[in-house]
Amino acid sequence: MSESSDQQVLDAQRGTAPTTHAQLAAWVEEVAALTQPQSVYWVDGSQGEYDRLTSELVDSGTFVRLNDDRFPNSFAAFSDPKDVARVEEQTYICSENRHDAGFTNNWMEPAEMKAKLRTLFEGSMRGRTMYVIPFVMGPLDAEEPKYGVEITDSAYVVASMRIMARIGTDVLRRMELTDAFYVPALHSLGAPLAAGEEDVAWPCNEEKWIVHFPEERSIWSYGSGYGGNALLGKKCYALRIASVMARDEGWLAEHMLIIKLTSPEGKAYNIAAAFPSACGKTNLALLDPTIEGWKAETLGDDINWMRIGKEGELRGLNPEYGLFGVAPGTGWGTNPNAMRAITKGNSIFTNVALTDDGGVWWEGMTEETPAHLTDWQGNEWTPEADRPAAHPNSRFCTPIDQIDMLAQDYYSPDGVEIHAILFGGRRKTTVPLVTQARTWSNGVFMGSTLSSETTAAAAGQVGVVRRDPMAMLPFIGYDAGDYLNHWDSITAKADPDRLPHIFLVNWFRRTPEGGFAWPGFGDNSRVLKWAIERIEGKADARETPIGFVPTGDSLDLTGLEGFTPADVEVAVNVDPEEWKTELASIEEWYGNFGDSLPQSLRDELAGLQERLRA
Numbered sequence: 001m002s003e004s005s006d007q008q009v010l011d012a013q014r015g016t017a018p019t020t021h022a023q024l025a026a027w028v029e030e031v032a033a034l035t036q037p038q039s040v041y042w043v044d045g046s047q048g049e050y051d052r053l054t055s056e057l058v059d060s061g062t063f064v065r066l067n068d069d070r071f072p073n074s075f076a077a078f079s080d081p082k083d084v085a086r087v088e089e090q091t092y093i094c095s096e097n098r099h100d101a102g103f104t105n106n107w108m109e110p111a112e113m114k115a116k117l118r119t120l121f122e123g124s125m126r127g128r129t130m131y132v133i134p135f136v137m138g139p140l141d142a143e144e145p146k147y148g149v150e151i152t153d154s155a156y157v158v159a160s161m162r163i164m165a166r167i168g169t170d171v172l173r174r175m176e177l178t179d180a181f182y183v184p185a186l187h188s189l190g191a192p193l194a195a196g197e198e199d200v201a202w203p204c205n206e207e208k209w210i211v212h213f214p215e216e217r218s219i220w221s222y223g224s225g226y227g228g229n230a231l232l233g234k235k236c237y238a239l240r241i242a243s244v245m246a247r248d249e250g251w252l253a254e255h256m257l258i259i260k261l262t263s264p265e266g267k268a269y270n271i272a273a274a275f276p277s278a279c280g281k282t283n284l285a286l287l288d289p290t291i292e293g294w295k296a297e298t299l300g301d302d303i304n305w306m307r308i309g310k311e312g313e314l315r316g317l318n319p320e321y322g323l324f325g326v327a328p329g330t331g332w333g334t335n336p337n338a339m340r341a342i343t344k345g346n347s348i349f350t351n352v353a354l355t356d357d358g359g360v361w362w363e364g365m366t367e368e369t370p371a372h373l374t375d376w377q378g379n380e381w382t383p384e385a386d387r388p389a390a391h392p393n394s395r396f397c398t399p400i401d402q403i404d405m406l407a408q409d410y411y412s413p414d415g416v417e418i419h420a421i422l423f424g425g426r427r428k429t430t431v432p433l434v435t436q437a438r439t440w441s442n443g444v445f446m447g448s449t450l451s452s453e454t455t456a457a458a459a460g461q462v463g464v465v466r467r468d469p470m471a472m473l474p475f476i477g478y479d480a481g482d483y484l485n486h487w488d489s490i491t492a493k494a495d496p497d498r499l500p501h502i503f504l505v506n507w508f509r510r511t512p513e514g515g516f517a518w519p520g521f522g523d524n525s526r527v528l529k530w531a532i533e534r535i536e537g538k539a540d541a542r543e544t545p546i547g548f549v550p551t552g553d554s555l556d557l558t559g560l561e562g563f564t565p566a567d568v569e570v571a572v573n574v575d576p577e578e579w580k581t582e583l584a585s586i587e588e589w590y591g592n593f594g595d596s597l598p599q600s601l602r603d604e605l606a607g608l609q610e611r612l613r614a
Ligand SMILES: Nc1nc2c(ncn2[C@@H]2O[C@H](COP(=O)(O)OP(=O)(O)OP(=O)(O)O)[C@@H](O)[C@H]2O)c(=O)[nH]1
Pocket: 275, 276, 277, 278, 279, 280, 281, 282, 283, 284, 301, 302, 324, 325, 326, 327, 328, 329, 330, 334, 457, 507, 508, 516, 519, 520, 521, 524
């Protein structure tokens, strides 16, 4: 298309911005003028639109349509091999003052960053459609719905956003009623097309910037089409920007799953759990209990917005609409609930392998490995290959209401009372399977010093231990010390008797022989049962310097063949030598906070030092 007819399409679109929200219409026009797309399209969120967009993505080679019998209305996409995970090195918090980004974030002067971004976005959508996606995080009938509008030049992003958030005309109409505030979330692949130039299956740019302006509550994302870099309602809005909103408005935006467990006696407990990326949130959220009589229901698998309720209770709500789950390791044996949800269809898979009969496969999906596959990079693959068939960070994107075990409370705009919080990470050594905090502040200490080995969910080296406070290290949108103080001040407003009980868990500990010290997955229900029985004052525990761990026979091992109380002792062992090393690492971590560390946490550190010395 020639320059002048581009301009005509643009002008025509501008005249008909289908919204009475003047500020939004103006922003869309401003972005179109900057990025110079071929056309502007307002996403209505309908099924017909989704079907049309996905067909176009099939035609253009971005999507492969899967075998409709096994994966109805589902598609596979394959990214550029350099665009496979969140890019933390290129993720910025551009607050007015450097201090407000803290030591855990990259920072640049907002004006300098804006200038840099404007240059990159100039003409960045040439030859492409600019999609405008009105969306809301959390329920549309919330007291104050949390609106956003993502502008993107990626149809893959539009299709994925429709699964992950409530989007489209219904949301737009509600925003218009009050000229509501929304988070402007601008995304470009950074891959403009010249006239006549043929597109590639996964356009993106070598240069990537994931930038947040917390005071403005705006997001600019450039160069990546993948996951948390591009689906801006998720990590960018619902965690980084929302954490700043939460600080200012008196609530908490956390990287947590929420699960409801009901005991054989019919008593229900809602448990929130903060684990870093690729450390087991989606799996625990879809838990298939292996113990008799216990029922599990899903409320959320990644994000938990919490506030203090009218009776001083802590309430949590999942603001998402879909799952964006790690594919490898998700299988009929380990996570049948996820597999049932996925195979209902309506899903987008990214960077998984293809089977010869038009299905998808990834490591751990089935016990038997298919004899022949097409790997995520399009190469022939057989079990003899020395590389995985699916990328370790390959993902399924599936509507949340396809989960059979979804709790009815998921739809409640008030959320649910949280009775327990788990903090967990991926540690081969040192950290026991489960440890109950001595007190609330001791539990916050556990969260603030949480550690985990890095995973494929972020670009960079895998398997390096790092501190990851509340599993929020890459997602705190402001100063980390202020964040810990905010935790203190919010929860000080709760009824102390209704504060959740806190536990530290580690499903990933190894035995001296190298295997997992705990079977994990469905058997994690046994650990949750112990936690609930601790809350009820029923289960036995042994006191250690770091907290209370199960005695060998206090974990219910019924039906767990070949696993004995002696194995429990190995899984919960607290080794004084390992903990001396751990303490030094915690001290070093806390050193980063300087004066901003809350006194309650200083006291907790002193207590731990003393108990380890004794
Ligand atoms: N050994 C073991 N592995 C687990 C367990 N739970 C999850 N995993 C594996 O850990 C990986 C990540 O699990 P997920 O549940 O997808 O992690 P997540 O926290 O939801 O990850 P993000 O979506 O990136 O935030 C998968 O490969 C799982 O198979 C467990 O209890 N034991």
